[in-house]
Amino acid sequence: MSARDLFTFRNRHFRAAVGVTAAILIVTVIGGFIVLPFAQPWVQFANAWDAICSAAGLPQRTAIVAAPEQTGRLSEVVLTSSTLSRSSQEAIGRGATLAQRCAICHGPTGISRADSPNLAGQYSAVIYKELHDFRSGARTNAVMSPFAVNLTDQEIADLSNYYAYLPRLPAYHPTPQLPKPNIVIYGAPMRGIAPCGSCHGSLDNKIGSPWLEGQSEAYMKAQLQAFASGERRNDISQQMRNIARAMTPQEIEQAAAYYASQPADVVKAVD
């Protein structure tokens, strides 16, 4: 007995096995591609071919539902982990020169005394993204936007490299004075909030999430409220809006106060 005796319709086992398998396949194909698509009263198909294509998962442009009108610009920046991963001394030097324009608000060392955000040691991808967003109008601020509109791509990259190069404020949380808020340490699993540090840097950094330690309290509070209300909407895939919307007002206060804590000597040095 050999394969030749088996793979022939004269062999009854072959007949049965292939026949039954093919029959089941045909029945399921008819069920899945013709019967079931038409059994959905809420979908309209022009003809059977349309139904088959839809069931096969062929990407189609359906004109039935119009895409919702986009109001306002969204961020068009694409960030990958290789964005600005290499910086040169020249780029940092050019950035330093450009940054003189920014010093009145963001501080000569990148640490602000007013409530503008600190930029020193910020991840370069963050500066890069925020400047692009200010320039395109995806993020707007009456004070900041005018300084971004005329920046070239090269200038944005240089500024990002420069600020990322400056030493950042460390995490400073003396436990007795400041109890760690739950929202920061644990997040809120049932509301889909991961611990802040799993994106923002103390546990792990997800690209595009800013370093928050030592940041101005008023600024962070304002940003969280803006995310929650939808006033700020440049975060890709609503990463931060989804979180801020689910936070309570107290949690916003607590998180902002927690991250704003700075070592005493830093505060003095800036003054």
Added chain:
Amino acid sequence: MLANRKLILAHFWLAFAVFGVALTLGAWQMFIRSPIGTWLSNPELYYRSLTAHGTVMGYVFPTLVAMGFGYAISESALKQRLVGVRWAWAGFWLIVAGSIMAIIPIALGRASVLYTFYPPLIGNVFYYLGVVLVVVGSWIWVALMSINLRLWRKAHPGAPVPLAMFANVAGSYLWAWTAVGAALELLLQIIPVAAGLKTTIDAGLARVFFSWTLHAIVYFWLMPTYIAYYTIVPRAIGGRVYSDTMARISFTLFLVVAMPIGMHHTFADPQVGAGFKFIHSAFTALVALPTLLTVFTICASVEIAARLRGGRGMFGWIRALPWDNPMMLALAFSFVMLGFGGAGGLINMSYQLDASIHNTQWITGHFHLIFGGAIVIMYFAIAYDLWPHLTGRELLDLRLIRIQLWLWFVGMMVTTFPWHWVGILGMPRRMAYFDFGDPAIAPQALSVTLSAIGGFILLASGILFLVILARGMRAPQADAGPYCFAVAVHEPATVPVALNTHALWVALMIGLTVTNYGYPILTLALNEGTSVPAVYVGAQ
């Protein structure tokens, strides 16, 4: 004693050693995310552990058991010298090398991607290369099983292939083909990104490739257990296999219907068309068939044993069974867990019901019950049965063995029943932390605590298992005689060629893979713009 006992023992010891480590990690995971553990503050550690636990329990441990058992079957069922022992050792060492290569990046936190790989998440390239080495090592075993059977056929033209070897080779072919999905995903998609040659990945296509592997790998895990049901249990309890033909049909059916159903793991995925989901779902319903045949045949075989021992009456024979025989106990526990797990599986396989438990703890509860419970308890039984033939020494303390099996069964019940329950309540899986102080989930605290306690019972049972095997290496010497398998009520004199060879079933398996996967894979692969940027583990 078996001639290749060193080879087989090496496989078993490595399997059970890594099992012990992964079991400890499992118990720790259970504890740390329960109300009785205190939160670590670093979810990354949890995912490191989860990646190690899943990779070992899913890829390394069952593969080694199937390989070791396969070599034992080839030698003892065919009653011929195992050909390719050097190659077998090469396969073993590949697995050792692959495991070490994979575990280092996991331990360093560079590959916390979980055993399902989770693209576009990308970890260190050595993790994936390690997994590939493990698979390549096991493919050597597949080739050796096929070659040894071929040599035997040459020497015994037309004779019926012994059932154990027929099933063993069926399992090896199933594994060879189902591993291709994950291999394609790793080699074509993930490894180029992990090695830095590309920065984008088609995550949807990768998930479809993985689903190709994900269902039939379950049946590969199951094969040693089913082989033990048919060819060890009846012999060990003094019975006979009720039907040799039924057994062969079951194993061939596994080849045909285990493969074209993997998309039941992608019910919630938008990149797969609903028509294909329906076909896979319908074929999934068929996969119950070989299991039902098996349950029927084994119950009948067990009844034969009972009646031979003087059992009477409609159900009275159940009392006549040798309940103090560890093999009997393992089989009964395995069937109970298979029954509950199978009932849960019916929910997973139906498109609509699945939506309510998708990605919840129900799923983890389910596969621990079936895999950790019904399947692994028979791995224990296989080890106990083979041990005297591998060591030349007797396993003396049957009481301890019975305690171990009882602990595993009770532990699995205590762990998985509440685990299912919290899944129904909506507790998501793969989360490192739950705030049980929150009124929304406070009612789940009790169930999760129970599960954690069950986890420690399982850990105790696992340790006991290792102790029993270790003591078995030092017991007084005794000759266990040749290793043999159960005989059927009607031993077949001839078997139709369709049921004595695998070719027809392998052809159907590949054919159905083409019809059920071909179009979705082609469209996803040819469609432009379906790739997304990779997300690198630990990248700044």
